[in-house]
Amino acid sequence: MLSGMPSVFIRLAGCNLRCGWCDTKYASWYPESEPWSMEAILEGVELYPTRYVVITGGEPTIHPELAELTQELKARGKHITIETNGTSFMEGVACDLISMSPKLRHSIADAEMFPEEARIQMERRWNIASFKNWIDHHDYQLKFVFTSAADVEEIHELVGLIDRPIPADRIMLMPEGIDTAAIGRRAPEVVEVCRQQGYRYCARLHIDLFGNTRGT
Numbered sequence: 001m002l003s004g005m006p007s008v009f010i011r012l013a014g015c016n017l018r019c020g021w022c023d024t025k026y027a028s029w030y031p032e033s034e035p036w037s038m039e040a041i042l043e044g045v046e047l048y049p050t051r052y053v054v055i056t057g058g059e060p061t062i063h064p065e066l067a068e069l070t071q072e073l074k075a076r077g078k079h080i081t082i083e084t085n086g087t088s089f090m091e092g093v094a095c096d097l098i099s100m101s102p103k104l105r106h107s108i109a110d111a112e113m114f115p116e117e118a119r120i121q122m123e124r125r126w127n128i129a130s131f132k133n134w135i136d137h138h139d140y141q142l143k144f145v146f147t148s149a150a151d152v153e154e155i156h157e158l159v160g161l162i163d164r165p166i167p168a169d170r171i172m173l174m175p176e177g178i179d180t181a182a183i184g185r186r187a188p189e190v191v192e193v194c195r196q197q198g199y200r201y202c203a204r205l206h207i208d209l210f211g212n213t214r215g216t
């Protein structure tokens with residue numbers, strides 16, 4: 001658990017999924033970005049006095065340069081976490097923790113308002129072979145956005161399909177919400193499910209500290 005650890009975040013633009021509640025649509029549905037060279041990213045990381053680096057998005061694994069970036073960071077002694085939806089396994093990645101966040105049904109956008117996005121989400125949100133590969137090749141945790149008790153059944157279904165001995169304490173639940181009030185309302189139910197299942201409660205520290213703002 002690295003919550004609260006001072007870390008440099010590298011947010012890579014673009015995503016292969018279209019979660020309805022995505023809170024970084026500027027990096028996924030409608031990616032906004034300037035090109036950065038590998039050297040510029042590595043120099044930027046060195047400006048911060050921490051060895052902890054989190055690579056997030058969007059979806060980092062859609063970028064072929066990710067493997068090289070992680071190897072360069074590793075050569076500089078960094079501790080690397082990759083936050084991923086898990087659907088596109090990549091060879092050659094050097095990292096200390098894969099924080100994989102498979103998307104549950106509630107991530108599918110309203111099909112009437114967003115038909116194309118809903119179709120993409122339904123088709124792509126689970127890639128079981130890729131989930132297995134990440135788990136087989138890296139230290140990992142599974143993180144789920146929780147909206148209701150029905151999510152637990154779907155988590156059980158997914159764990160069965162992955163067919164690996166995943167300890168319950170590798171599974172983290174975080175309340176859905178983009179402000180502290182919404183998260184607080186859902187938290188007691190999430191705590192109760194964690195108590196029953198042996199899952200870990202995942203606080204949304206960046207929302208508590210900074211709100212739903214860019215750069216956090």
Ligand code: SF4
Nearest residue numbers: 015017019022028058
């Ligand atoms: S996988 Fe992550 S970045 Fe991509 S749309 Fe879903 S929540 Fe947003």
